[in-house]
Amino acid sequence: MASVALAIREMELLVQDESFEELSVVCAKLPATRKLSTNLKREVRATLRSGIQNLSQANVGDALQILFYLGDLATIAQASVNDVIQEVERKCSAAIAEEKLVRSGSSGSNGLDTSNGPSASIIQKSDVWKALQDVFDVIRVHAMQVWNLQRVLLKMVDPASSKKYLDLVLEPDEPSLFATFWEVTCAIVRELFASTLGYSTSVKSVLIAEYPRMREQATRVLNELFVSTKQSAGTEFLADSATENKVDTKDGSVKRELVPIAGSPAERTQLLDSMAPLYDAFIDRAYRRMSNPIQLMFPQSSNFHASPPGRSDMQTLSRTIFSELEHAGQDLVLLDGTLQQVRKAVNLFCSNVKRIMHQGKAAAATMSSFGRTPAQAHNVGLMNVLSLLDDAVEEVMNRIETAAAPNGTQTGTSTHMSSAADPVATGVMSSKEAKELCTKNLSPCREMIGDLKYALLGFYLQALAVLLESIFAKMHDESFGDQSATARVATSGGAPRSSGGGRSSQGTSGSKYMQEFSNAFTIILEEHLRRLPIAVFATKCLADFVERLISVFIRHASLLRPLTENGKLRLANDMAQLELRLEHIVPLRNIGAAYEELRAFRHMIFLDNSEILRDTTIDKIRPSNVWHHLTSRAPPELQLPHQMKHWTASKYIEWLDTRAAIGQSSSPSTTPPPSSGKSSALSLSWKELPLGYPCLKDRRLSLQAEKQAWKEMTKCLDAYSLRVSASANAELSPIYDLLQESSAILLAGYEVMISR
Incomplete structure (x- = not known):
């Protein structure tokens, strides 16, 4: 047949000459010859189609050789690929046609009732899945057909030009036949899946629900195609399909190589991306399912202020999130998409919490009885649900990382795939990939929740700290210098009972302000603090709360003036009472520097002037507190900084702990929330600074504040020196020289201490 084809081709070339064609003997034979040519082409094309369908290299090779001799190789080869593409479109369209997925009959346990009229229709999940399998089977079978055709074209060579048949079919800059088939087929499949979103709701819901299995099936088909074509291609042809056309640097010609199907991530992604319409619908459905419980928890109504969700509401939300993650399985793309929706759901939840939480004066307002206000109870309820949500997100992270851990090495040990195809081929999530997904999607969720909880x-x-600190400030209304005044305070108010049940002696009776503090603290502990969530963030905030109370107490105590021996005993007793109360919140040994400073300060007040700078514990006390206490031992002419500024002790302390480090000379308003979005030393988040005192958290700011405090002390010392100089009989107090000497010593020691 090849010789006949060659003869026909030669005759067709001869009759192109008009003078030859007009010869009578030629004219008589032309109709029969052309009829023979037409019949031969029809027969060869049928043989080629049969060979393509049967994956017969011999039949395909014979047909291609005859077509080469007939001069129709390029036309019919490309037409054959187009025929295969049309066949794919026809079969896939028929497989997932809506009318095929819906069948009449009675409702069954495996079906979904979609009846809209008198006749009931059942959507059988098994039928839908079979139809989807048929689609991928069509893709697999016809991909092998086109790849086999391309393989034969690469093997066959024109003896005259030494060119491969494939080079005769394609232009140098054209993509391979299989690349064209694959791109067009994936585009067709994408359009078909997009059209299914217009099906009836029940059909569409089943298709969307089957999307994870569809990805598994698509991956399975890709793996099968890769394995079968890799063996056929041979190891010498295992090149990435993205580089299957290589330019020969010697003559500039294109050297085409045979590569396995799905040998590159790009080819694999093409097929998986063809299901993108269903992916989008699947991910959107996941978000809607997760957001529905949230919308029920926070109804949008202006008629009432929504109450915090309950524990059962949070359990429903958690179960929904876990269910959607189970649907995603360990598919990295699906899991990533689902986790993004979890992040959106958490963002929606937090936005609703911000909408209904009490802020400003309503949240900061306190009752005269120190009891909990409705606004505070409301916000505590929100803290509880935020803690439950954080626990759910943490559980999601644990489940993902636990599921990935046993399979962490499988991706790297898969030997039947090329390295380029491994990540998609195995379908297994490694531990590293799991951690990356969690870091990308879930860590921001926990940070978002944490910031809101801390806020x-x-x-x-x-607000509670300001309330208790206002009681500390009342120590300045009492006398710690006059023994008779001390006695009056003791007899008028009575000393508070210690936790041990004993009472102090007359000389060490508790102060009136401490009794008031103890009474208020008992109520605050029961009504407020013990109703907070048992969570890490609450423990951290409570530790900061105690640290701030201790710090402010020491500040006030250092400013007490005058302070006699009896006053020192009473102040030491007050410190012991403070320790006993605060121990009910957190163990004070966990507080660290603030508690050490309290103990060191109690020790310091009993030291002689000459012993203070030599004491081993002096570096644990902030230098400003040492300077203030030393000043309280000096004559009244040496004023304390707040006296010189005509400020109250509370105003001076607040300035010292919040604004001194950045050089602001005025006192801020009471309990300002930390600033945000501003480039200043105080632009810290609630999580970094839950109690609003930056100098307690930032060592650099703390040191800067102490240096600023010394500047204020210097002003006091200079003013005192001028007063003494102006008086003929007055002499400088030894405290003056001691303070001047202490500046460098205390600042250097404090800097070393905070740098440890």
Whole structure:
């Protein structure tokens, strides 16, 4: 047949000459010859089609050789690929046609009732899945057909030009036949899946629900195609399909190589991306399912202020999130998409919490009885649900990382795939990939929840701290110098009972302000602090709360003036009472520097002037507190900084702990929330600064504040020196020289201490 084809081709070339064609003997034979040519082409094309369908290299090779001799190789080869593409479109369209997926009959346990009229229709999940399998089977079978055709074209060579048949079919800059088939087929499949979104709701819901299995099936088909074509291609042809056309640097010609199907991530992604319409619908459905419980928890109504969700509401939300993650399985793309929706759901939840939480004066307001206000109870309820949500997100992270851990090495040990195809081929999530997904999607969720929890609790505890600190400030209304005044205070108010049940002696009776503090603290402990969530963030905030109370107490105590021996005993007793109360919140040994400073300060007040700078514990006390206490031992002419500024002790302390480090000379308003979005030393988040005192958290700011405090002390010392100089009989107090000497010593020691 090849010789006949060659003869026909030669005759067709001869009759192209008009003078030859007009010869009578030629004219008589032309109709029969052309009829023979037409019949031969029809027969060869049928043989080629049969060979393509049967994957017969021999039949395909014979047909291609005859077509080469007939001069129709390029036309019919490309037409054959187009025929295969049309066949794919026809079969896939028929497989997932809506009318095929819906069948009449009675409702069954495996079906979904979609009846809209008198006749009931059942959507059988098994039928839908079989139809989807048929689609991928069509893709697999016809991909092998086109690849086999391309393989034969690469093997066959024109003896005259030494060119491969494939080079005769394609232009140098044209993509391979298989690349064209694959691109067009994936585009067709994408359009078909997009059209299914217009099906009836029940059909569409089943298709969307089957999407994870579809990805598994598509991956399975890709793996099968890769394995079968890799063996056929041979190891010498295992090149990436993206580089299957290589330019020969010697003559500039294109050297085409045979590569396995799905040998590159790009080819694999093409097929998986063809299901993108269903992916989008699947991910959107996941978000809607997760957001529905949230919308029920926070109804959008202006008629009432929504109450915090309950524990059962949070359990429903958690179960929904876990269910959607189970649907995603370990598919990296699906899991990534689902986790993004979890992040959106968490963002929606937090936005609703911000909408209904009490802020500003409503949240900071306190009752005269120290009881909990409705606004505070509301915000505590929100803290509880935020803690439950954080626990759910943490559980999601644990489940993902636990599921990936046993399979962490499988991706790297898969030997039947090329390295380029491994990540998609195995379908297994490694531990590293799991951690990356969690870091990308879930860590921001926990940070978002954490910031909101710290904001709620931080502002709440600030209000309580201000309340208790206002009681500390009342120590300046009592006398710690006159023994008779001390006795009057002791007899008028009575000393508070210690936790041990004993009472102090007359000389060490508790102060009136401490009794008031103890009474208020008992109520605050029961009504406020013990109703907070048992969570890490609450423990951290409470530790900061105690640290701030201790710090402010020491500040006030250092400013007490005058302070006699009896006053020192009473102040030491007050410190012991403070320790006993605060121990009910957190173990004071966990507080660290603030508690050490309290103990060191109690020790310091009993030291002689000459012993203070030589004491081994002096570096644990902030230098400003040492300077203030030394000043309280000096004559009244040496004023304390707040006296010189005509400020109250509370105003001076607040300035010292919040604004001194950045050089602001005025006192801020009471309990300001930390600033945000501003480039200043105080632009810290609630999580970094839950109690609003930056100098307690930032060592650099703390040191800067102490240096600023010394500048204020210097002004006091200079003013005192001028007063003494102006008086003929007055002499400088030894405290003056001691303070001048202490500046460098205390600042250097404090800097070393905070740098440890």
